[in-house]
Amino acid sequence: MKICKDSVVTLSFRASDTQGNLLEYGKEPRAYLHGGYHNTLPGIEKALEGQEKGYQARLVLAPEDAFGLRDESLLRSIPKSSFPPGVKVGGQLEGRDENGREQVFTVQKIKGDTVLLDGNHPLAGQTLRLAVTVIDVRPASADEIRHGHAHGAHGHRH
Ligand SMILES: [Zn+2]
CATH class of the missing domain: 3.10.50.40 (Chitinase A; domain 3)
Incomplete structure (x- = not known):
């Protein structure tokens, strides 16, 4: 068929x-x-x-x-203290977007006490x-x- x-x-x-x-x-x-x-x-x-x-x-x-295209509004920076220990670059966390939908964030960078997260699909x-x-x-x-x-x-x- x-x-x-x-x-x-x-x-x-x-x-x-x-x-x-x-x-x-x-x-x-x-x-x-x-x-x-x-x-x-x-x-x-x-x-x-x-x-x-x-x-x-x-x-x-x-x-x-x-x-899809990258959406720069899906970048977040969050204090390191609000994460469980062992946060690593490339690790993934589940969170929610503004509309309450589940979204996977990838840890992009750790800069001092700030963690940069990216909610875009890795591809x-x-x-x-x-x-x-x-x-x-x-x-x-x-x-x-x-x-x-x-x-x-x-x-x-x-
Ligand atoms: Zn089904």
């Missing part, structure tokens, strides 16, 4: 940055629900629409089609190179459509 709205698509992929460094992102195959559910990167949805099992593609995704602002293979395509179940994500192997687990 061809990939269309409400298809569950299982992909394997290799991702690298523009310098060719392999990224952790996408190391495991994953299944996503196709059709604007924000389960996967916008550039992947665009490239796979209408394709079938076995399709392979090499994609170069601009930040807008990948993890925000980056162009990605992807080599994608469609391993499987099937119609989504009613439950999957209701939940807005794929279940089963490589999908969402409850």
Whole structure:
């Protein structure tokens, strides 16, 4: 079947940055629900629409089609005293943004008594190179459509 709205698509992929460094992102195959559910990167949805099992593609995704542009309003500086001991550069903390949504902050820098946090996705602002293979395509179940994500192997687990 061809990939269309409400298809569950299982992909394997290799991702690298523009310098060719392999990224952790996408190391495991994953299944996503196709059709604007924000389960996967916008550039992947665009490239796979209408394709079938076995399709392979090499994609170069601009930040807008990948993890988005960097948002400098997501930078925070916070006193070191308000952190648990052992805060390290590159470590991640969960917090909430202004709208109360959960957000992961990465420790960017520790400068004296101040910790600089970055709430952007670590890949925000980056162009990605992807080599994608469609391993499987099937119609989504009613439950999957209701939940807005794929279940089963490589999908969402409850
Ligand atoms: Zn679910």
